[in-house]
Amino acid sequence: MLLLLLFSLLVAVEVQEKAVALPSPSCPKSCGDVDIEYPFGIGAECAMEGFQLNCSKTGVPLFFDEIPVRDILLPQGQVRAMKHVSTMTRGSGEDPDIYGKDLSGTPFTYSGTSNHFMVVGAANTIAYIADNNFLVGCATQCSPNNHLKAQDGQSYCKCQAKLGGNMSNDYVYFNEVKNDTKRYTNRTAGGSADSYAVIMEAAAFGFNASLPNMTAFLEAAESRINKSDPYGGRVPVILNWVVGNGTCDVASRNKSSYACISNNHVCVDSNSSNGPGYLCNCKKGYSGNPYLPDPDGCKDTDECVVQNPPPCPGRCINIPGDFYCPPISYPRIVGLVVGPTIAGLIVVIAITCTFLVRERKKLANIKQKYFQQHGGMLLLQGISLKQGTAFSVFTEAELIEATNKFEEKNILGRGGHGTVYKGILKDGSLIAVKKCVSMTSEQQKKEFGKEMLILSQINHKNIVKLLGCCLEVEVPMLVYEFIPNGTLFHFIHGDNGCHNIPFSTRIHIAHESAQALAYLHSWASPPILHGDVKSSNILLDKNYVAKVSDFGASILAPTDESQFVTLVQGTCGYLDPEYMQTCQLTDKSDVYSFGVVILELLTGKKAFKLDGPENERSLSQHFLSTMKEDRLMDIIDDRIKSDSNIGLLEEVAELARQCLEMVGERRPSMRDVAEKLERLSKVMQHPWVPVQYDPEEMESLLGESSVANLEMICTGNFSMEKRIVQGLLESGR
Structure with a gap:
C-alpha cells in the first residue's frame, strides 16, 4: 500500500508539472489582427518560457517590449517580425542611426534561408553584420544593373548578401570606402548622401525590385513614428525558433519537460546558431497545435471534405489520419468489364513504361549536361594524361549510397559554403563529401573541371587530399580523405580535455600548417590562395598531424581585376582588414589570418568574442595592444608559460605581430613564416644545438x-x- 501511494504521488506530481506549463483557457487568443498560438502567449502564465509577448495599447503583439510581431507560423517554426532600418548620413558628422537585437540565449535566430542583408543608398558604402559564427556584408556600387532612381529624383545604389546560416545578432556596422580606392570606378549615382542597411525577409524586396517596393523600403527607412500604421518605419524579418535545448531523442525521454503534448505529433530536430533544439508538428492527416493536449491538439483532417475535388466522390470514407475508397461492386456485369479492364490495364502499363523510359533518358541527359557544363570531359582527358593521379570522378548514386542518402547523423560540419558529410565507399574507405551551396558564376562553371585537375595534383602531407568530385549534379560535390580527430579549433577550445596542449606541440602544429600554406602559395602552379584560414579549417589526423582543409575551385589566384570578389565574406576575427577595404584577396590575406591562428595557440583564446569587453572582443587587436604596452605575458596562456621558454614565447609572439601588420606588403611570406617556425621547433627539441646552421x-x-x-x-x-x-x-x- 505504501509503494502504491508513493507511485500515485509521483504520477500526480508529473501531471501537475505538465498542467503548470499549459496555458489557461482565459489566456488571450489574439492581439489586434494577430492570432496568438501556444507556445506563444500574452503574459508569462500563458506562454512557454522564452515565448512571452506583450499586447500594446494599439493592438500590436511585441517581442521583448520592442519588436512588433505580424505573423506566427507554427508548423514552420517561424515568426514574421518587424525591424527598424539602420541609417548613416555621409558627411553630417553625426553617428549612424543603428538598430539591432542580439538574440543569444533566446529560442530565436534570424533565419539564414528566409532573409538576406540589404544595403541601399550612397555609393561606396560598406555595411555588415556579425555574430560568433558568421560575418556578412557588401559594398554599394552603382552601375546600369543596380542603379535605382526614386520618385523624389534621388539616385540610390544597392547591394545584397545571402546569410551563411542562422544568425543570433543583426547589429549593423557602417564604413565608407575612400574615393581614391582603385576598385570603385563608378562611384557616384546621383547625389544621395544617405545609406540604409537591414537584415530583412528576402521575399519582401528582391535584388531586381520594382520601383513601388523601392519606394516603400525608403519610406520605412526614413520613417520613425507613424501613428496611423503600427508597423511604420519597419521592414519584415523572419525569425526561426525552437523549443527545448536538445534533440528530439534526448527531449522525449523527459516527459515532464517534453513540449510535444498531442498524441498525434511528430518531433523534428532543428539546429540553430544558439544550439540544438526541436519543433513539434502534427502527423500527416492531422492538423492543429501539437503543443496542446488532446482534444485541443492535433485533430484528424477529414480529407473527404477538405480536398477539392474530393477523392472518390460518393464513396470516400474518412479514417483517422487518412481516408478510404471502397471498391465499386458490379455483381451482374463483371464478365462484361473484365476484358476492357485488362485491355485498359495493358494500355496503362505501356504508357507508364514509356513515360519511365523517357524520364530516365531525360534525367540522364540532364546529368550529362551538368557533367559537360562543369568541364567533365576536360577533366577526364587531363586525368588520362596525368599518369599516377589518384583522382576519381564519382557518380551521384555512389555518394548517395556512401552517405546513406546524406543522412543527418553523418554531418561532420556546416559552413557558409556548404555541408560536409562522412561517407563509406564500397571498399570500406572513409571519405568526407562536401555538398556546396551554390555556384552562380558561369565562368566558374566552365573552369571548374580545369581547376579540379590542378587541385588534384596537390600532394602534400599537411593538406587534406582531394580524392575526386561529382559533376553530374547542378552544384558539383567534392570528395576528400577523411580526417578522424576533428579540428584544431575544438582541440584548443573544446571541453574534452585536449585543450591542455604543451607548447612544443602547439609550435609543431603551427609549423605543419604554415608548411601547407607556403606550399599552396609558392610551389603550386598556379598559386592557390586559401581565403579562409582559421583553426576550424585545420584538421588533425590520428597522429595529430595538422592538415589544412576547406579550399576548392574558387581560390585559384586571380589573374586580372575582373576575377576579384566584390562581396566581403569570411570569418569574423580572422579577416584581413586590408581585404575589407580593397575587396582584393592576396597571399598576404592568408598570412594575416594565420597570424590569428598563432595567437589562438599562444593564448588559448578564441579569435572573436561578442560577449567580452569591447577592447578584448578581437583577439588580434587585444594582442597588438598588449604588445604595444609591453604586457605580452598578460595574454599568454598560463599553461605554457615558464621561465625557461619566455624567449621562445617572445619570438613566436613577434612572428605573430609581423603577420598582423595592417599593410600587407609589410607582412612576411608564408614561406618565411614556415622557416621561422621550423627553426623554433628544432630549437625546442635541441635547445643547445645550432641546428639551423653548420x-x-x-x-x-x-x-x-x-x-x-x-x-x-x-x-x-x-x-x-x-x-x-x-x-x-x-x-x-
Whole structure:
C-alpha cells in the first residue's frame, strides 16, 4: 500500500508539472489582427518560457517590449517580425542611426534561408553584420544593373548578401570606402548622401525590385513614428525558433519537460546558431497545435471534405489520419468489364513504361549536361594524361549510397559554403563529401573541371587530399580523405580535455600548417590562395598531424581585376582588414589570418568574442595592444608559460605581430613564416644545438673578430643567435 501511494504521488506530481506549463483557457487568443498560438502567449502564465509577448495599447503583439510581431507560423517554426532600418548620413558628422537585437540565449535566430542583408543608398558604402559564427556584408556600387532612381529624383545604389546560416545578432556596422580606392570606378549615382542597411525577409524586396517596393523600403527607412500604421518605419524579418535545448531523442525521454503534448505529433530536430533544439508538428492527416493536449491538439483532417475535388466522390470514407475508397461492386456485369479492364490495364502499363523510359533518358541527359557544363570531359582527358593521379570522378548514386542518402547523423560540419558529410565507399574507405551551396558564376562553371585537375595534383602531407568530385549534379560535390580527430579549433577550445596542449606541440602544429600554406602559395602552379584560414579549417589526423582543409575551385589566384570578389565574406576575427577595404584577396590575406591562428595557440583564446569587453572582443587587436604596452605575458596562456621558454614565447609572439601588420606588403611570406617556425621547433627539441646552421658556416659568419661579435650578439635581443653561440661554445669552437 505504501509503494502504491508513493507511485500515485509521483504520477500526480508529473501531471501537475505538465498542467503548470499549459496555458489557461482565459489566456488571450489574439492581439489586434494577430492570432496568438501556444507556445506563444500574452503574459508569462500563458506562454512557454522564452515565448512571452506583450499586447500594446494599439493592438500590436511585441517581442521583448520592442519588436512588433505580424505573423506566427507554427508548423514552420517561424515568426514574421518587424525591424527598424539602420541609417548613416555621409558627411553630417553625426553617428549612424543603428538598430539591432542580439538574440543569444533566446529560442530565436534570424533565419539564414528566409532573409538576406540589404544595403541601399550612397555609393561606396560598406555595411555588415556579425555574430560568433558568421560575418556578412557588401559594398554599394552603382552601375546600369543596380542603379535605382526614386520618385523624389534621388539616385540610390544597392547591394545584397545571402546569410551563411542562422544568425543570433543583426547589429549593423557602417564604413565608407575612400574615393581614391582603385576598385570603385563608378562611384557616384546621383547625389544621395544617405545609406540604409537591414537584415530583412528576402521575399519582401528582391535584388531586381520594382520601383513601388523601392519606394516603400525608403519610406520605412526614413520613417520613425507613424501613428496611423503600427508597423511604420519597419521592414519584415523572419525569425526561426525552437523549443527545448536538445534533440528530439534526448527531449522525449523527459516527459515532464517534453513540449510535444498531442498524441498525434511528430518531433523534428532543428539546429540553430544558439544550439540544438526541436519543433513539434502534427502527423500527416492531422492538423492543429501539437503543443496542446488532446482534444485541443492535433485533430484528424477529414480529407473527404477538405480536398477539392474530393477523392472518390460518393464513396470516400474518412479514417483517422487518412481516408478510404471502397471498391465499386458490379455483381451482374463483371464478365462484361473484365476484358476492357485488362485491355485498359495493358494500355496503362505501356504508357507508364514509356513515360519511365523517357524520364530516365531525360534525367540522364540532364546529368550529362551538368557533367559537360562543369568541364567533365576536360577533366577526364587531363586525368588520362596525368599518369599516377589518384583522382576519381564519382557518380551521384555512389555518394548517395556512401552517405546513406546524406543522412543527418553523418554531418561532420556546416559552413557558409556548404555541408560536409562522412561517407563509406564500397571498399570500406572513409571519405568526407562536401555538398556546396551554390555556384552562380558561369565562368566558374566552365573552369571548374580545369581547376579540379590542378587541385588534384596537390600532394602534400599537411593538406587534406582531394580524392575526386561529382559533376553530374547542378552544384558539383567534392570528395576528400577523411580526417578522424576533428579540428584544431575544438582541440584548443573544446571541453574534452585536449585543450591542455604543451607548447612544443602547439609550435609543431603551427609549423605543419604554415608548411601547407607556403606550399599552396609558392610551389603550386598556379598559386592557390586559401581565403579562409582559421583553426576550424585545420584538421588533425590520428597522429595529430595538422592538415589544412576547406579550399576548392574558387581560390585559384586571380589573374586580372575582373576575377576579384566584390562581396566581403569570411570569418569574423580572422579577416584581413586590408581585404575589407580593397575587396582584393592576396597571399598576404592568408598570412594575416594565420597570424590569428598563432595567437589562438599562444593564448588559448578564441579569435572573436561578442560577449567580452569591447577592447578584448578581437583577439588580434587585444594582442597588438598588449604588445604595444609591453604586457605580452598578460595574454599568454598560463599553461605554457615558464621561465625557461619566455624567449621562445617572445619570438613566436613577434612572428605573430609581423603577420598582423595592417599593410600587407609589410607582412612576411608564408614561406618565411614556415622557416621561422621550423627553426623554433628544432630549437625546442635541441635547445643547445645550432641546428639551423653548420658550425663552420657560423664561424665564417662571425668573422675574425669573434670576441667582439659574440659580445654584440649576446648583449642584443637575439635569443635565437644566443642559442647558436652557446652551441658553438659547448662544441669547443
